[in-house]
Amino acid sequence: MDRIRVKDKEFEVSIPEEKIAKEVERVANEINTELAGKDPLFISVLNGAFMFTSDLMKHITIPCQISFVKLASYQGVASTGKVKEVIGLNEDIAGRTIVIVEDIVDTGLTMQRLLETLGTRNPKEIYIASLLVKPEKLKVDLDINFIAFNIPNDFILGYGLDYDGYARNLRQIYTVVE
Ligand code: IMP
Numbered sequence: 185m186d187r188i189r190v191k192d193k194e195f196e197v198s199i200p201e202e203k204i205a206k207e208v209e210r211v212a213n214e215i216n217t218e219l220a221g222k223d224p225l226f227i228s229v230l231n232g233a234f235m236f237t238s239d240l241m242k243h244i245t246i247p248c249q250i251s252f253v254k255l256a257s258y259q260g261v262a263s264t265g266k267v268k269e270v271i272g273l274n275e276d277i278a279g280r281t282i283v284i285v286e287d288i289v290d291t292g293l294t295m296q297r298l299l300e301t302l303g304t305r306n307p308k309e310i311y312i313a314s315l316l317v318k319p320e321k322l323k324v325d326l327d328i329n330f331i332a333f334n335i336p337n338d339f340i341l342g343y344g345l346d347y348d349g350y351a352r353n354l355r356q357i358y359t360v361v362e
Contacts, residue, residue, distance in 0.1 A: 185197075185354075185356075187361075188351075188354075188358060190341065190347050190350050190351050191347065191348060191350065193347065193360055193361075194360070194361040195340075195341060195342075195351075195358035195359060195360055195361060196358060196359060196361055197356050197357070197358055197359075198335075198340065198357055198358060198359035199333060199335075199343075199356065199357035200356050201355045201356050204239075204332070204343060204355075204356070204357065205239065207332040207333060208236065208239045208240050208243070208315070208332055209243050210332070211240060211313060211330045211331070211332050212240050212241075212242075212243030212244050213243065214330055215240075215244060215246075215283065215311075215313065215330055216243075216244060216245050216246050218311075218329075219246060219248075219281060219283070219311070220246050221246075222246075222281040223247055223248065223249075223280075223281065224246070224248045224249075224280070224281045224282065224283050224311075225248070225249045225250070225251060225275060225277060225280045225281070225282055225283070226241065226244075226248060226249070226250040226251070226282075226283045226285055227250075227251050227252070227253055227273065227282055227283070227284050227285065227302070228250065228251070228252045228253070228285040229252075229253055229254075229255065229284065229285065229286050229287070229298070230252050230253065230254045230272075231254070231344070231346070231352065232286070232287030232288065232344045232345055232346070232352070233285050233286055233287045233315070233344060234344050234352075235343050235344035235352070236285065236287055236315040236332075236343065236344055237250070237252075237285050240285065240313070249275075251272075251273065251274070251275050252272060253270050253271065253272045253273050253298075254270075254271050254272050255268040255269070255270060255271075255294060255297075255298070256268065256269045256271050268294060268297050268298075270297075270298060270301045270302075273302075276305075277302065277305045277306070277307045278305060278306040278307065279306065279307070279308050280307050280308055281307070281308055281309050281311070282302060282307045282309070282310045282311065283310075283311045283312075283313055283330075284298060284299075284302070284310060284311070284312050284313065285313050285314075286312065286313070286314045286315070287314070287315050287316065287344050287345055288314065288315065288316040288317070288318070288340075288345060289312075289314045289316070289317045289318070289322070289326065289328060290318050290321050290322075291321055291322065291323045291324070292322045292323055292324040292326045293323065293324065295312065295314075295324075295326055295328075296324045296326065299326075311329045311330065312326065312327070312328045312329050312330070313329065313330035313331075314328055314330070314331055314332075315332045315333065315343070315344070316331075316332065316333050316334075316335050316340070316345075316357075317331050317333070317334050317335070318334075318335055318336070318337055319334050320336070320337050321337055338359045338360055339359070339360045340357055340358060340359050340360070341354070341357075341358055341360075342354035342355070342356050342357045342358045343355065343356065343357050345357070
């Protein structure tokens with residue numbers, strides 16, 4: 185399955201399964217080293233980060249907890265247009281070391297919104313772990329602590345990422361063929 189069709193678009197494999205596994209393990213090892221003794225709470229952002237989170241956490245060896253949030257889009261009344269609300273966070277994060285686990289940072293606006301929301305609940309510190317980053321599209325100044333892959337601007341799917349809800353289940357990452 186090196187080339188697939190999802191709805192109206194063709195995609196080809198850009199990051200194979202073995203390469204993903206290797207880099208996810210590397211990221212987990214970096215977290216194990218850097219956050220040892222900090223008792224982190226991982227906050228995974230659904231839906232996209234489900235597969236990354238699952239594989240990442242299997243390699244985390246330090247004591248930690250994990251929770252899941254969703255970002256619900258709604259049309260804001262302000263001129264900013266779409267606003268994303270964080271739902272599902274029931275833990276008290278005051279004084280905690282937080283690791284946000286995301287699938288992809290594109291413009292960074294989603295992550296910025298998440299940081300703002302979590303910041304109001306007085307965590308000790310917030311780290312970011314993202315499977316993918318599109319550095320050329322970043323619009324905001326973000327310190328992304330743990331990154332598996334920096335990738336070009338093209339649209340991708342698989343390994344948790346979707347196109348119109350499809351293809352999240354694929355074990356490889358695919359890039360759109362123009
Ligand atoms: P940002 O707010 O622009 O950083 O967008 C982040 C969100 O956009 C991610 O959590 C994804 O859900 C989605 N996204 C961005 N780029 C892609 C892509 O190439 N494929 C699938 N989803 C993407």
